[in-house]
Amino acid sequence: MRDFMEIGSSPCDEPCAQVGEDNYMERGREECKRFIELIRKKLGDEPPGAHLATKTFPHDFGSYAEVVCYFEDSDEEANRYAYLCESEAPRTWQDDQPLQKKQYSVTAYLSCRLKLTVEAESSHMAGIVAKAQARAKAQESGFLMDEIDEVVTEAQEVKDLALAPPQT
Helix, strand or coil, X not given: CEEXXXXXXXXXXXXXXXXXXXXXXXXXXXXXXXXXXXXXXXXXXXXXXXXXXXXXXXXXXCCEEEEEEEEECCCHHHHHHXXXXXXXXXXXXXXXXXXXXXXEEHHHHHHHHCCCCCXXXXXXXXXXXXXXXXXXXXXXXXXXXXXXCCCEEEHHHHXXXXXXXXXX
């Protein structure tokens, strides 16, 4: 089913056109158009199943324009993009640097891939214990540890590999 998520009319840390001001609708739509361009510059183009657009909403003082992300709720990638727009949309008009992809350490990957469960307190020592346990499990499974310490894997790759059946 097609759904939408409201993103805003402009970056949240910037002033915006106000309902009731002269030429509001023209200025508001232009502001939304610029905001969509900025979102695409920072977060990338929409994947299939998602689309950024300007939508008009009723208000006590007249209608107002806002950027929304339409998405197919059954499409995981479209959902992810809509929520990314909501959480990582540019905060200022100068916030145009592409979003850096999150990196995950090999310890996190191995913990997930090898179904390693570590109950640990939130301390530095707990992290050392978890890493040691992950290294031991990895060695048992035939991973080359001298190559693993420097590896970082993008989040989607971690998920795909972790959910894939073990290779024999």
